[in-house]
Amino acid sequence: MAQDDPAPSVSAFDQTYVNWYNLDPVQDKVQGASVNRAYKELLANKKAKKTVVVAVIDSGIDIHHEDLKGKIWTNKKEVAGNGQDDDQNGYVDDVHGWGFLGNASGENIRYETYEYVRLLRKLAPSYQKVNAISEVPVAQQPEYKTYLLAKQTYEKELAKYQQTKQNLAAFEKVLIQVQNVLADHLKTKEYTLQDVQRISSPDQNVMNARAWLLSKYSQGLTVESFLKYKEHTDTFLEKHLNLDFNPRTVIADNPESIADTKYGNSDVMGPRPTHGTPVSGLIAALRGNNLGIDGIAEDVQIMALRAVPEGDERDKDIALAIRYAVDNGANIINMSFGKSFSPQKSFVDEAVKYAESKNVLLVHAAGNEATDNDKVTHYPSRVLDNGSQIKNWIEVGASSRMLGKDFVGVFSNYGKKTVDLFAPGVDIISLAPENKYAKMDGTSFSSPVVSGVAALVWSHYPELTAAELKDVILKSATVYPKETALYPNVENETRKKAKFSDLSATGGIVNAYEALLLAEKVVKQKSAKS
Template identity: 85%
Template sequence: MKIPNKNILRTSASLLLAGFTVFPALAQDDPVSSVSEFDQSYVNWHNLDPTQDKIQGTGVNRAYKELLANKKPKKTIVVAVIDSGIDINHEDLKGRIWTNKKEVAGNGQDDDQNGYVDDVHGWGFLGNAKGENIRYETYEYVRQLRRLAPTYQKVNAISEVPPAQQPEYKLYLQSKALYDQELAKYQQTRQTLATFEKVLIQVQNVLADHLKTKEYTLQDVQRITSPDQNVMNAKNWLLSKYSQGLTVEAFLKYKEHTDTFLDKHLNLDFNPRAIINDNPQSIADNKYGNNDVVGPRPTHGTPVSGLIAGLRGNNLGIDGIAEDVQIMALRAVPEGDERDKDIALAIRYAVDNGANIINMSFGKIMSPEKSFVDEAVKYAESKNVLLVHAAGNEATDNDKVTHYPSRVLNDGSQVKTWIEVGASSRMLGKDFVGVFSNYGKQTVDLFAPGVDIVSLAPENKYGKMDGTSFSSPIVSGVAALVWSHYPELTAAELKDVILKSATVYPKETALYPNLEGESRKKGRFADLSRTGGLVNAYNALVLAEKTVNQKAPKS
């Protein structure tokens, strides 16, 4: 579930002129040491109120001021964050990380006999007992192609395949089509980048020779005057690229991204799973992983956790949504597609170790071991656990294109404690819906802030980011806030409260998401989700109070 970084989107727009294509990348600006470095209108806007502040936030600040000023939470809510890893030592998460009180830290023993050694703050399903961890993975269709090609690559027609194997053959064809399409696209991109880089190096060398230094600035280039037409051509070429939004740094990120896709995500010979040495197709083969919940890539799970539980009112960083909350860290999402088995085991770990809410800011388009995840989410539902999932960032209609994991199970039934979340922005108008956000009148429940979101970054830093990945934890945070004050609610009732209390916009028009940014269709915001609304903590708390009072036995 990857979306373009805004800087990269700008770069891509200019590179399109030279034959480049827009590519997906994690939507997160370079982190900074203090939120004071951001435009302050972006900091904590997700907590503001649509009515009082005229900003399309969640009403969290209003709820604390008007509804919760003299109330103490009745229960600490544990939110399991299944993600890429979390910087559990971040200054703005102090005291907010779940601790397994039945486990003795660092003694190399499984003290609580839950099958995980030294799982003090959660578990990492992307590593081994030696402490080796997976960062990069292939995409699911690459893995399936690698598995199925030896059997089906010489088959010319489905009629040659026995009926019992035809579903598998169709999976092979689907995987191969996706692989061939993406491989061709990225090979062409790499070739175009190489051609572009040759010109860039030539230009840089000409300017360096003229300026007698390689450490020149854009302002130095702008001041160049020379009778040498070669120098002036180099100056004009570089300035024209900058005027189109291209910087050398952005170009290098673009190149690195392309290399990662070809060398890792689309590489049929790349098999990082070897360090775990398990059978991904066997849910019974589950004794693997380690207690490293930070891992090599905590850049995604850290901001997700910050939105849920970042310390409020400490004059440091951002204000998270819930106060009486603990984050259980579960590392199961690599850079690439997650494995169904890892997700299923992470969900089961969360449920068995006391999580009340599970946040899932990840997804993919193919789920070969969906039955593993189906059983896990049914188990979570049976144990009164709320599941909150990001709708995805492909700008597609989820009613038509399935994204996994999904609340719809293989048997056609649906998980009743599942909330699916799209991404919205600060202001009403044509850009209210995130240009990248998936939507769906039947499959997406509601929207939440997910554009220009400021949250935590590893190593006590902060970043500004976009994505339904960040809308989902905002809903998880609201759910945790409500449940901490009204624990009498069941998970299904809590979901009902959150959906029924959403801020609705019956007359608001919106442009349908389109990653290309052009020719977006105009439609009703109400048609993009089941509720047609935006999560609202203030309204949810009011409705929760009413719901609990109606449940209470009359004396």
Template identity: 85%
Template sequence: MKIPYRYILRTSASLLLAGLSVFPVFAQEDPVPSVAAFDPAYVNWYNLDPVQDKVQGTGVNRAYKELLGNKKPKKTIVVAVIDSGIDIFHEDLKGRIWVNKKEVAGNGQDDDQNGYVDDVHGWGFLGNAQGENIRYETYEYVRLLRKLAPVYQHVNAISEVPLAQQPEYKTYLRSKQTYEKELAKHQQTKETLAAFEQVLNQVQDVLAAHLKTKDFTVQDVQKISTPDENVMKARAWYLGRFNQGLTVEAFQKYKEYTDTFLEKHLNLAFNPRTVIADNPEVISDTKYGNNDVAGPRPTHGTPVSGLIAGLRGNNLGIDGIAENVQIMALRAVPEGDEYDKDIALAIRYAVDNGAHIINMSFGKGFSPQKAFVDEAVKYAESKNVLLVHAAGNEASNNDQVPHFPTRVLGDGAQIRSWIEVGATSRTLGKDLVAPFSNYGKQTVDLFAPGVDIVSLAPGNKYAKMDGTSFSTPVVSGVAALVWSYYPELTASELKEVLLKSVVVYPKETALSPASETEARKKVKLSDLSVTGGFVNAYNALLLAEKQVNQKKAKS
């Protein structure tokens, strides 16, 4: 996917050099020990209200102040976060992590006999009993190509393939096409970066010789004034790149990202699944994983959890959305594409262990074991569990481009307790809809804050980030808030409340997200999602009160 959920890169400042038309910056900035490091306008903006604060947040603060001051929540809502891992000891999640009270911590026994040993706070599906964990994975199309190429690589036409195998052959062709496109793109990027680095090194050498130190700053370069033409050219080039968004640190991160993509995500020979030693195509092969819910990469699940459940009003860090909530930690999303089997088992674990809401900030373009996930989400729906899923960050139309998992089952039926979420920014206008966000008039239900979001980072730190990965927990948090006060609602009724209570701007237009093949264009918000609106906790609580009273009157 163009902008994966796993803190990869988003396109921003222009860098017109050596064929590199845009220079990307990381979707998560380097973590800091305090939110004081951020512009105050970004901290907790998702809690603000479009009417009172003139910021396109969710009205959470207004709801607490005007609607919930004299009310007590009726139920603690458990939100299962299926993600990369969570720092459950973060200072802003204290007391908010789910505890399996039927399990005795650290005794090496499966006390509750649910198939998972010492699963006190959840489970990690990306490791083994010896404590070894997977961080990096290939993309699904790479795994498909590795499996199917020996079967179909010498086929010249679909007519040569038996009818029963033709769907698989088409999958092979699509995975091969995607692989070759991504491989060529990242190989070209690597070559471009190498050429750019050569120029950068030459410029740095010239400046270092003039300044008589290699540890110079931008401010040092700005002060240079000399008749030496070469030094002034180097100065102009260096400052020009800096003004376009380049720092040496960001460049090195981009290089590392590109190398990782080629060496891990696109490497046909890379197969870390051997650590787990299971068969990912057999759903009954469940004897794997461990109780390490943080794992080697808690950098994604931690901010997701913070938006849902970060402690409010403690003058520390951020304010999460829901108060009477607990986070169940399920680690199933590597840096690369998740396996369908891991997701299916994580969903079933969440349902069987009491989760009310499942947050799913991940996605991919291929789903070879979709039937596993279909059965799991059907099971979740049957147990009155709400599923909240990120629409994706490829700036694509989900009505036209496959994006998994999906509420649409193999037989065409749809899960009624599923919400698909796109991302928005703080202010009205052309950039209201995030330029990276997926959309879809039939497939994306609503939008929520997902640009310039400040949330938690591992190790009691904080960071600013973008992505539908973060608009999704905003919706999960609002859902948990509403459900904690109105547990009489079913999951599908809660979804209906959230969708019917969105803030809409019938006359407002925005620029559509921009993909690799389609430029941004002016569109109506109603053309980008089912509701054409943005989640709002204040409105949702008002409607929930009305709906519950109507239910009581009928009973």
């Protein structure tokens, strides 16, 4: 996800972007989710009938953020900090949820490899000397094909990041030379951009150095952003793509055994709450408190489940997190994560089937690879191994504030069959850890917009089943039959025109106002029949 450095308050941002996802396409001429209009025109004198619990399976959440006060789910059957499993649910001191990326001593995983790296590490000993599929027994051929695909993906990504590292090293060499020339001229290493702009010298070396640095700044590059990108590249090579890196030893479980559940800890914040915090903010940040942003649902509690590292999540952790959410009273599960390989998909399949059987709604981010999900599977998926589909599942792409060629997020995955609808996910301002705020892009932030709308509707119409709620949200989406946009393309190469209606099943954007109107009708029809 693209994300800027957190600023101390929302006043540091262009106010055009603050809370735009709450605005109405007709009244405000901004392609938001019509949340403010729903409160003003439909809910002004209405009390919610139910508090909805939304489980956020993510990287960790800053549950102490000022804009989430009173919005964090509490397990009332558990006594905080006594080291006991008071409610006998298998989790000690799980007061606000559970961390599936740590151990009882409080050690936590932050970084992980990608799934294809783990597959390659596991399968290479069996297949690295195989020259053709005909050498492999028929029963093992699917596994061999997985090995080849994992190897191909790994080699492509490794080459890309190694090349990037070389390019950055060459760039840094020039940057240091330029900095030294300018520091010598200015007689200080502590100079500002304005100092550089004011330089005038007969020395051509100095003027060349000035011109080079100013041209880089005009392209949006700063020394800080360069160092950040360099660190990002090193992290990929040292952690995500490193065949010898195995942080799972911290947990000491068998990640391929769903029966091995005695791990984790009650630390729901963890070392990386930078992703789960903004996701939670969009759903539940306090409305109308003159602070930060306005979340979408008022009568909502966030259950914090930490299962997504920096790198690819494990299928087992996701499956157990889903089961925890269902067993501990979650009504909606927000899943702003995904990956391209799923070796223990059966674990997740069983968990989502369980969620469906217990009337829980699953909301999932479509992904940020700018690919067609009808053609490229993005995990977790509502399509089970047996070909059947989970009915209580909504798949969400990312849209932007205004109609036009950039209406669809340049990064967003799409799919006429596999993506249900779009929701605001470009230029989103939400919470960041330590009472800060940040601006970000991603389907990761579209998904909680839909989760928030679902929680808002369900809190007023708890008579709806999860399948009916999904139906209401999809049928009430704002559709744009004549709108064209450009196909997403992360490489920013030539982007072709696309009919917005062809990029998802509904061809629409989530709309809270219309969803509440439709929910009212559906509930009245239900009660008339009963």
